[in-house]
Amino acid sequence: MEQIGLYKDGQIYDNITADELVLDGGQTILNDDSDNSLEILRHTTAHMMAQAINDTYSGAKFFVGPVIKDGFYYDFKTDETIGEDDLLQIEKAMKKIASQKLKIEKYSTTKEKIINKFKNDELKLEVLKNIKDDNLTIYKQGDFEDLCRGPHLPNTSMARYFKLIRVAGAYLGGDETKQMITRIYGIAFFDKQKLKDYEQMLIEAKKRDHRKLGTQLKLFAFSDNIGAGLPLWLPAGARMRDKIEKLLYKAHRVRGYEPVRAPELLKAQAWVKSGHYDNYRENMYFTNIDNQEYGLKPMNCVGHIEVFKHNQISYKDLPLKYFEYGVVHRHEQSGVMHGLFRVREFTQDDAHIFCMPNQVKESIYEVLEFVQSLMSYFEFDYEIEVSTKPKKAIGSDEFWQATTNSIKEALDEAKYSYTIDEGGGAFYGPKIDIKILDAIGRKWQCGTIQIDMNLPERFDISYRSKDDKKVRPIMIHRAILGSFERFIGILLEHTSGELPFAISPTSVVFIPITDKHIPYAQELKDELLDIAVDSDIFAKNESLNKKIRTAEKQKTPMIIVIGDEEVKNGLVALRDRRTNTKSNISKEIFINMIKEELKKARI
Ligand SMILES: [Zn+2]
Numbered sequence: 001m002e003q004i005g006l007y008k009d010g011q012i013y014d015n016i017t018a019d020e021l022v023l024d025g026g027q028t029i030l031n032d033d034s035d036n037s038l039e040i041l042r043h044t045t046a047h048m049m050a051q052a053i054n055d056t057y058s059g060a061k062f063f064v065g066p067v068i069k070d071g072f073y074y075d076f077k078t079d080e081t082i083g084e085d086d087l088l089q090i091e092k093a094m095k096k097i098a099s100q101k102l103k104i105e106k107y108s109t110t111k112e113k114i115i116n117k118f119k120n121d122e123l124k125l126e127v128l129k130n131i132k133d134d135n136l137t138i139y140k141q142g143d144f145e146d147l148c149r150g151p152h153l154p155n156t157s158m159a160r161y162f163k164l165i166r167v168a169g170a171y172l173g174g175d176e177t178k179q180m181i182t183r184i185y186g187i188a189f190f191d192k193q194k195l196k197d198y199e200q201m202l203i204e205a206k207k208r209d210h211r212k213l214g215t216q217l218k219l220f221a222f223s224d225n226i227g228a229g230l231p232l233w234l235p236a237g238a239r240m241r242d243k244i245e246k247l248l249y250k251a252h253r254v255r256g257y258e259p260v261r262a263p264e265l266l267k268a269q270a271w272v273k274s275g276h277y278d279n280y281r282e283n284m285y286f287t288n289i290d291n292q293e294y295g296l297k298p299m300n301c302v303g304h305i306e307v308f309k310h311n312q313i314s315y316k317d318l319p320l321k322y323f324e325y326g327v328v329h330r331h332e333q334s335g336v337m338h339g340l341f342r343v344r345e346f347t348q349d350d351a352h353i354f355c356m357p358n359q360v361k362e363s364i365y366e367v368l369e370f371v372q373s374l375m376s377y378f379e380f381d382y383e384i385e386v387s388t389k390p391k392k393a394i395g396s397d398e399f400w401q402a403t404t405n406s407i408k409e410a411l412d413e414a415k416y417s418y419t420i421d422e423g424g425g426a427f428y429g430p431k432i433d434i435k436i437l438d439a440i441g442r443k444w445q446c447g448t449i450q451i452d453m454n455l456p457e458r459f460d461i462s463y464r465s466k467d468d469k470k471v472r473p474i475m476i477h478r479a480i481l482g483s484f485e486r487f488i489g490i491l492l493e494h495t496s497g498e499l500p501f502a503i504s505p506t507s508v509v510f511i512p513i514t515d516k517h518i519p520y521a522q523e524l525k526d527e528l529l530d531i532a533v534d535s536d537i538f539a540k541n542e543s544l545n546k547k548i549r550t551a552e553k554q555k556t557p558m559i560i561v562i563g564d565e566e567v568k569n570g571l572v573a574l575r576d577r578r579t580n581t582k583s584n585i586s587k588e589i590f591i592n593m594i595k596e597e598l599k600k601a602r603i
């Protein structure tokens with residue numbers, strides 16, 4: 001058996017807190033904050049969880065236990081059913097394994113021997129089916145052995161700060177035609193405080209869960225009668241969406257974008273041409289019309305290309321920017337749908353910029369400014385990542401170099417800091433990813449800017465150059481929110497439902513004390529509607545206090561009580577829930593105040 005250890009300056013240690021150490025004879029630097037070392041820790045913890053499950057339950061069989069963005073999971077089955085209540089028990093068994101400081105060792109063996117060893121374990125045999133290598137490694141800790149590529153930490157005592165978060169059902173290998181097995185998610189850190197902070201974040205996240213807020217604020221719902229992953233927008237939610245759309249409409253128009261609309265259903269032939277039919281088919285929905293196959297669009301690019309082709313485009317028209325709130329459908333597996341975060345139908349704030357090669361930089365610059373403006377309105381911090389040419393790529397080196405340089409220059413000139421994902425670009429061009437940071441420190445991938453020379457080629461689009469030649473434009477795909485659904489979900493969790501005034505479903509609630517005060521409330525409501533502000537009149541036969549509580553629960557920014565005094569003198573008794581202040585002001589001052597609030601809503 002090969003000794004696994006942590007090395008520092010050529011010396012081997014086996015009981016140290018991992019910090020700037022090298023694992024497995026020099027392959028990996030271990031440091032608490034690096035992704036690499038956390039991956040090894042979390043993966044090791046996944047094996048300890050498997051060992052604990054194996055010790056605690058009968059008939060345990062294990063599938064795969066990968067590290068994911070935020071922790072790890074392991075897919076497995078046992079004779080008994082495991083629920084949330086059992087997680088603490090498993091954690092306890094894991095802690096025991098950690099305290100035993102079991103040495104973790106690995107040995108190599110042949111695939112044949114492993115198949116023999118696991119001949120009664122249909123899950124392991126399923127894993128082995130997908131492995132081509134003949135020489136495999138087994139990791140051993142105590143009497144527990146598992147097939148794994150590694151690497152692992154040298155002993156179980158190094159993984160001490162972990163938490164099991166959630167248990168879920170998962171189809172074997174993500175295949176809906178196969179059996180459902182159990183999945184447990186967990187997290188691990190080298191540092192005790194980091195685990196504590198993470199647990200605190202989970203508690204905070206639970207409080208802000210957008211699904212809960214969606215119900216409380218009556219924004220959206222899901223129905224079994226409609227189908228999973230297909231959100232229903234309730235009146236308040238539809239109002240909010242409409243406001244975001246209007247805000248963004250203006251933001252696009254001032255930046256020179258033209259609105260376009262393309263159908264949701266396109267001939268399958270169009271998807272063959274775009275390459276989606278060959279490469280993205282399993283994520284799409286198809287149907288037949290008059291004996292011809294059609295597919296629902298998973299992206300808006302093809303429609304925008306057809307719009308481009310509809311006109312004779314000259315170099316003077318470039319850059320040409322089309323935008324659409326494009327409704328797209330993508331097949332998500334039934335297990336992964338999660339509120340508004342993962343749905344099967346969603347709307348993208350999608351745009352395509354067609355430009356000349358020497359306009360790439362200014363186009364990127366414009367989009368970055370757009371991103372900055374939008375993020376600052378919603379009070380989000382964000383990170384930028386640039387992905388460069390992957391191994392499998394089309395297009396000349398000049399194209400890649402020029403476009404990647406344009407991206408970097410635009411970022412540098414605008415003084416943005418960014419990270420680079422070498423080789424992480426799409427096969428057709430480099431891209432920029434925008435990652436939102438929310439109020440409790442979580443990162444969300446939302447917008448992207450992708451440069452593409454593939455689709456213009458495939459659809460043979462061109463513009464007329466100065467010397468009247470047909471020239472191929474460069475296409476830039478761009479979404480800033482990404483999808484309205486996902487973005488609204490993130491925004492709700494970021495703000496705990498305290499939405500900016502201009503996009504609140506109901507910005508103002510009027511509470512008339514008696515019925516005779518309703519006409520004045522109606523007058524004010526109409527006046528607000530003239531400046532595109534939604535308000536509601538609470539005229540139900542309920543106590544004043546109850547109405548105020550309802551408006552507060554709905555997180556209405558402004559609450560206005562109307563009685564004799566207000567009607568007689570043309571006043572409003574305003575209660576600003578956000579600042580917890582009260583004021584008695586004239587109707588005119590109130591309307592002006594609202595207008596000032598609206599001016600802040602500029603992207
Ligand atoms: Zn492993």
Ligand SMILES: [Zn+2]
Nearest residue numbers: 299300301477
């Ligand atoms: Zn596109």
